[in-house]
Amino acid sequence: MLSYIVRRVTYALPIAIGVTILCFLLIHLAPGDPLSAVLPDNASPEMRRQLAALYAFDQPLPVQYFIWLKRILVGDFGISIQSRRPVIGEILPAIQNTFILATAAVAIGFPIGILLGAIAGFVNGTALDRVVTSIAVTGVSVPHYWLGMVLVVVFAVNLNMLPAMGMSPSGSGNYALNWEHLQHIILPAITLAVIPAAIIARSVRGTVADIRQREFVGTLYSKGLRPSRILLHVAKNAGPTVLAVAGLQLAQLLGGSILVETVFSWPGSGFLLNSAIFTRDLPILQGTILILALLFVMINLLVDVMQTMLDPRIKRS
Amino acid sequence: MSQVTAERRQLLKAMLGAGVATMTPAPLFAQAAASKVLRVAMTVADIPLTTGQASQGGEGTRFIGLTLYDGLINWDLSRSDVVSTLRPGLATEWSVDSETKMLWTFKLRPNVKFHDGSAFDADAVIWNLDKLIKSDAPQYDAAQAAQGSQYFTSIESYRKIDAGTVQIKTKVPDAVFPYQIAGIMYSSPSRWEEVGRDWGRFAQRPSGTGPFILERLVQRDRAELVKNANYWDPARIPKSDRLILLCMPDANTRVAALLSGQVDFVEAPAPDSVPRLRKSGMQIITNLYPHVWPYQLSVLEDSPFKDVRVRRAANLAIDRDGLVKLLGELAVPAKGQVTAGHPWFGTPSFQIKYDPEGAKRLLREAGFDPGRPCKIKVMISTSGSGQMQPLPMNEFIQENLTAVGFEVEFEVLEWEALRGRRRAGAFAAENRGRHGLNNSWSFLEPDIGILGVTMDRLRPPAGYNWGGVNDPKLNQLGERAKVTFDPAEQNKILAEIHSYMVDQALWIWVVHDLNPRALGPKVKGFVQAQSWFQDLTPVYVEN
Numbered sequence: 001m002l003s004y005i006v007r008r009v010t011y012a013l014p015i016a017i018g019v020t021i022l023c024f025l026l027i028h029l030a031p032g033d034p035l036s037a038v039l040p041d042n043a044s045p046e047m048r049r050q051l052a053a054l055y056a057f058d059q060p061l062p063v064q065y066f067i068w069l070k071r072i073l074v075g076d077f078g079i080s081i082q083s084r085r086p087v088i089g090e091i092l093p094a095i096q097n098t099f100i101l102a103t104a105a106v107a108i109g110f111p112i113g114i115l116l117g118a119i120a121g122f123v124n125g126t127a128l129d130r131v132v133t134s135i136a137v138t139g140v141s142v143p144h145y146w147l148g149m150v151l152v153v154v155f156a157v158n159l160n161m162l163p164a165m166g167m168s169p170s171g172s173g174n175y176a177l178n179w180e181h182l183q184h185i186i187l188p189a190i191t192l193a194v195i196p197a198a199i200i201a202r203s204v205r206g207t208v209a210d211i212r213q214r215e216f217v218g219t220l221y222s223k224g225l226r227p228s229r230i231l232l233h234v235a236k237n238a239g240p241t242v243l244a245v246a247g248l249q250l251a252q253l254l255g256g257s258i259l260v261e262t263v264f265s266w267p268g269s270g271f272l273l274n275s276a277i278f279t280r281d282l283p284i285l286q287g288t289i290l291i292l293a294l295l296f297v298m299i300n301l302l303v304d305v306m307q308t309m310l311d312p313r314i315k316r317s
Numbered sequence: 318m319s320q321v322t323a324e325r326r327q328l329l330k331a332m333l334g335a336g337v338a339t340m341t342p343a344p345l346f347a348q349a350a351a352s353k354v355l356r357v358a359m360t361v362a363d364i365p366l367t368t369g370q371a372s373q374g375g376e377g378t379r380f381i382g383l384t385l386y387d388g389l390i391n392w393d394l395s396r397s398d399v400v401s402t403l404r405p406g407l408a409t410e411w412s413v414d415s416e417t418k419m420l421w422t423f424k425l426r427p428n429v430k431f432h433d434g435s436a437f438d439a440d441a442v443i444w445n446l447d448k449l450i451k452s453d454a455p456q457y458d459a460a461q462a463a464q465g466s467q468y469f470t471s472i473e474s475y476r477k478i479d480a481g482t483v484q485i486k487t488k489v490p491d492a493v494f495p496y497q498i499a500g501i502m503y504s505s506p507s508r509w510e511e512v513g514r515d516w517g518r519f520a521q522r523p524s525g526t527g528p529f530i531l532e533r534l535v536q537r538d539r540a541e542l543v544k545n546a547n548y549w550d551p552a553r554i555p556k557s558d559r560l561i562l563l564c565m566p567d568a569n570t571r572v573a574a575l576l577s578g579q580v581d582f583v584e585a586p587a588p589d590s591v592p593r594l595r596k597s598g599m600q601i602i603t604n605l606y607p608h609v610w611p612y613q614l615s616v617l618e619d620s621p622f623k624d625v626r627v628r629r630a631a632n633l634a635i636d637r638d639g640l641v642k643l644l645g646e647l648a649v650p651a652k653g654q655v656t657a658g659h660p661w662f663g664t665p666s667f668q669i670k671y672d673p674e675g676a677k678r679l680l681r682e683a684g685f686d687p688g689r690p691c692k693i694k695v696m697i698s699t700s701g702s703g704q705m706q707p708l709p710m711n712e713f714i715q716e717n718l719t720a721v722g723f724e725v726e727f728e729v730l731e732w733e734a735l736r737g738r739r740r741a742g743a744f745a746a747e748n749r750g751r752h753g754l755n756n757s758w759s760f761l762e763p764d765i766g767i768l769g770v771t772m773d774r775l776r777p778p779a780g781y782n783w784g785g786v787n788d789p790k791l792n793q794l795g796e797r798a799k800v801t802f803d804p805a806e807q808n809k810i811l812a813e814i815h816s817y818m819v820d821q822a823l824w825i826w827v828v829h830d831l832n833p834r835a836l837g838p839k840v841k842g843f844v845q846a847q848s849w850f851q852d853l854t855p856v857y858v859e860n
Contacts, residue, residue: 082363082372083536084460085517090536149569156577164573165565171535262362265565265574267538274566275362275537278732279373 005305012301019293020072023286024065072290078283082276087287090272095254095291097172098261098268101192102253104185109193110246113200118235120201121208132201139198145259148191152263155187162187165265172267188264192257196249203245207238240307247303251296352558353857355840358574358583362566364540367523367531368516369504370449370464374702375759375849376584378500380562383850384542385432386502386525389423389442390495394846397604400659401848403495407437407503407526411495413802418490419473421498425481429549431505432524439477444506446475446485456509458516468500490800492807496762528555528854539563556842556857572835575599581837581858588645588706591833598838603647603831604845605656607760608703610648610710612695612753612825613770615743615784620752621683621691622784628822630679630691633672634721635827640713644705647833651826653819654767655760660808661767663816669826676721690724696754701732703757705830711755714827742777743784753825754783761849767811768795771818786823 052058056067071078077087120132156164166172168181175181211217211234220230256270265271269288276284357380365377369386383392391406407426414420429437447454449462450469471494475485487494508524509516523531526549529542542560563580565571568587574580576597586594591601612631614622621627637650652669655661685691697711698704708729715725728751730738738748739756760766769780772795773787791814798810818824836843842855 082366084366084368084520085536094537149573152570152573152577156579157573160577163579164577165570165579166563166574167538171533171541172538173535262567263570265538265563265567265570267535267564271362271537275564278362278566 004308008301008304012297015297016294020069020290023290024068077287080281080284082279082281087283090284091287091291094267094269094272098256100175101188101266101268104189105192105253106250108189109197110200113197114204117201117204118208120205124209136198136201139194144191144195145263147194148260148263151187151191167266188260188266191260192253199249200245204242207241208234211237240311243307244303247299251299254295255292354559355557355856355858356561356580358563358565358571358580360566360584362564363537364534367520368461369502370461372464379850382502384529384853385523385527385531387527388499388501390499392499392848392850394848394850394852397844397846401846403499418800419487421485421494423483426549427481429526431526432530433505433508435505435507437526438480439483441503441506442483443477445503465501468497471497492799492802493763528553529560537564553854555854560853575835581840583835586833586835588647591645594835600836602834602836602845604847605829606832606847606849608830609651609654609758610705610827611758612755613783614753614824617743617785621693622752624683625821626679626683627691630676631825632669632822633676635714635717636671637828640828643713647831648828651828653826654815656829661811661815663812665816665819667820667822673721680722685722687722690722692724693752694726694728694750696728696730696735696738696751698730698732698735739783740777759849763811767814768798771795771814790817
């Protein structure tokens with residue numbers, strides 16, 4: 001197992017380097033001049049040169065890349081063009097806020113998805129299965145920013161039951177597990193949870209239905225095992241597939257959602273990216289995308305390892 | 318909040334609270350009862366720079382610049398019925414020498430303190446000018462210099478005369494210099510020393526002389542400001558004890574936050590939400606301000622707009638009343654660069670109105686006909702500050718122009734990309750073949766509104782003359798305005814320039830935004846000035 005983990009980590013390294021190159025190049029392929037974000041309309045050429053030198057924009061692209069890479073390897077993601085604060089200090093609180101929201105969305109979406117999928121898989125082909133499948137298809141199809149707005153209109157504006165936006169009445173610092181804070185997370189978490197719940201439900205349904213057709217399940221029935229025991233065997237076999245899907249969904253949730261976080265003014269990584277895009281804050285964009293992409297690579301690696309631990313048969317050669 | 322709503326809340330809390338032992342009841346969206354709190358939803362996604370020269374354009378200056386800081390000269394934002402003008406700020410009076418017209422003397426207001434208690438004096442003024450201009454000064458801040466450079470490009474030198482007097486010399490006689498000096502904000506040298514000469518740390522604990530003091534800053538979330546009870550102008554000591562500025566870039570979120578009682582004051586509600594807001598008892602405040610939604614035109618050799626008949630035809634082709642209806646009546650048709658009734662409007666002989674037949678006739682005279690339409694390529698943006706609703710508005714106008722014989726091609730750009738193309742000028746290589754661009758414009762002061770867009774020597778990067786206008790009459794009038802120091806006389810010249818601009822149809826002027834804001838029913842004291850800036854000191858929520 002250790003050699004497998006080492007091999008997987010080794011495979012992940014070139015991917016991570018590729019991610020850094022892509023992050024860097026994608027930003028530079030975007031239209032417009034990054035200096036426009038900080039320069040006034042009638043800035044002098046001298047001021048333009050000064051700021052370009054400050055941010056190394058006056059260097060050739062490969063040189064800029066290596067300067068940037070060298071810095072990030074020691075945790076220096078540069079200084080935000082807009083706020084003039086270290087990028088890492090901007091990104092970490094945002095990722096923490098997204099993590100809080102993603103945790104709530106996981107807590108809502110994953111159990112519901114697994115439960116609905118398992119039910120549909122067990123009653124495959126029945127009316128109940130069709131109902132659950134319809135719910136799942138709807139969940140995948142509904143644009144989450146639209147759902148977010150509908151939830152806000154119903155629960156915040158019309159019923160005045162829950163807040164429309166923000167992390168708490170006092171902002172995003174010092175998050176606590178109390179009603180003041182939790183009431184703010186309900187609507188965005190439900191909004192974010194719908195798509196992963198639906199995807200997991202569909203995947204679990206397919207996996208469970210497939211496993212139920214296998215011979216060993218028939219054998220278990222013929223041996224007279226109780227349904228709960230059979231469910232346990234099915235769950236164990238479905239585990240790796242569910243884990244893979246859930247892992248991907250978790251990574252996406254941790255990546256934040258620009259639209260949902262903007263609709264709910266949730267100051268997470270999606271909101272940060274939105275702000276950075278509109279202000280053309282290149283260091284923030286690069287830093288955030290890089291960290292999120294590396295997080296994605298890391299979670300995939302983790303899921304791969306966990307899958308292998310759950311089912312050694314799928315260990316890659 | 319109603320009893321029914323409270324019960325719903327309790328029920329929901331009970332349902333959701335089963336597994337959460339630590340939940341503690343708290344009133345939903347409650348205003349602090351003991352003090353007056355004003356919660357404002359801004360359109361920006363991040364809190365503007367708090368160090369002095371605010372970032373994020375007019376909104377940054379409005380909410381951070383003018384709340385935490387003052388200029389030597391301030392804007393008078395106390396009236397809604399007249400165009401905002403200048404008034405004494407940290408300087409009680411100023412004058413220019415009668416001989417060279419380049420030496421400005423500012424008498425400083427005595428007994429003004431920064432928020433940290435240190436004194437505001439001539440040394441502080443010099444220190445702040447060095448902060449922006451002198452790149453080898455320890456306190457030089459490139460970020461603030463970038464934000465404020467349009468305000469100090471005229472300055473050649475400056476010196477302290479005594480503790481209460483400073484003198485600033487301009488490079489050339491410049492009668493609009495007071496408007497520029499109004500944009501420079503003064504940060505506390507003592508606080509900068511106290512935070513270890515670090516502007517990043519200063520941003521967290523800024524100290525200015527303004528009517529509010531920053532108490533808490535959570536980036537991309539909120540800035541919490543408290544009343545400066547010792548503010549030097551007793552008439553402008555804030556009526557609210559606390560001002561909470563919240564980042565809400567999405568218009569629907571701002572509206573929802575207002576309707577659900579989470580905020581008291583929102584910037585720029587979406588036009589289609591206005592009926593609902595009114596129905597819910599919210600106040601919709603609108604007013605003219607120095608804003609115009611135009612097309613700047615290239616008059617270079619390769620542009621059809623070099624012919625005044627084509628420019629006039631385009632201005633006559635647009636059904637502005639129809640467009641205003643599309644915008645929910647939150648705009649007024651434009652008659653020129655400035656609003657009718659503005660001191661600079663003048664008496665143009667060419668009337669900007671909807672006259673499609675007149676437009677067709679002019680195009681025919683210019684050599685175009687249905688078989689040979691006038692082909693134009695115009696750059697537009699998908700969004701942006703002051704751009705209102707650029708896509709539906711441009712589509713509407715495209716139909717109008719097509720109907721009279723234009724063939725319009727749009728090049729749709731992201732906002733900052735469009736601004737970059739504007740800064741480059743129509744003569745730049747990347748703008749070849751482009752005949753116009755749609756960039757909302759301000760006429761807050763003479764330079765940006767009138768002179769900078771009409772004088773040949775003020776082509777980018779020196780000014781804003783994107784289209785390459787080079788008219789001897791405009792150049793001569795512009796130079797005269799620059800050296801006319803009597804405001805009334807200067808206004809006359811500006812009116813003459815504006816009349817000529819309209820007669821020459823230098824741009825296509827479409828509408829003036831009415832700058833809607835939505836306020837909760839209990840918000841009192843807000844006077845919407847005819848300005849990009851507003852004064853929040855008289856605003857409060859009635860408990």
